Amino acid sequence: MDGNKENVNPNAMSVDQAAKLLSSAARRQIPASQIADDIAAGAPSNTDGTVNVLHYAAWLLQEMQRGD
Template identity: 45%
Template sequence: MEGSNEELNPNAMTAEQTAALFSKLRRRRVSVAEVEADIEAGAPTNDAGRLNLLTYTAWMLKEAGRGE
């Protein structure tokens, strides 16, 4: 995000963009590896492997409800 000229599209965010945004919103560092681990665990992505911010957030809330 900082130092990046690429415009953020909340419908198609890279793992790097998502980690940077969540780090700012959560006031703790969210690593790219954490986001990539979520993708490996089944977080929904588009055909290009990018995350929809709303869908990803809903997926995380659903997963948190599973008690894992």
């Protein structure tokens, strides 16, 4: 295993880590500020400020179904 790779826990990612992961998966830039704004708007986060990406993705899907 490459010693330069950062260990990431998908259950407790920093906002920056989540933005990098989601950007890679979506193949478009997801700014950390967007995730922070979502958390401020009610997206789930852990008590230490980290993000469970599965819970966050489920919240995003729920919000998309709600519509504007």
